[in-house]
Amino acid sequence: MGIADKAKNAAEELAGKAKEVIGDLTGNKDLEAEGRTDQTKADLKSAGENVKDAFKK
Structure with missing residues (x-):
């Protein structure tokens, strides 16, 4: 897996976590x-x- 792919997947996972937390809080x-x-x-x-x-x- 290339570094770019790893970074993209990590960013997508982080964005998903943020959405989950914001959704929970609101x-x-x-x-x-x-x-x-x-x-x-x-x-x-x-x-x-x-x-x-x-x-x-």
Whole structure:
């Protein structure tokens, strides 16, 4: 996984965490759920990249 991909996934996960917290604080359940979804997407992308890296070795 390239450094750019790692940074992009980390940024997406951080943004998702921020959305989740803001949604929780404001009582906006949709925003909170969107934040959790963003975090899950970032985690899945990272896992996929890790699998690709494992097969390259």
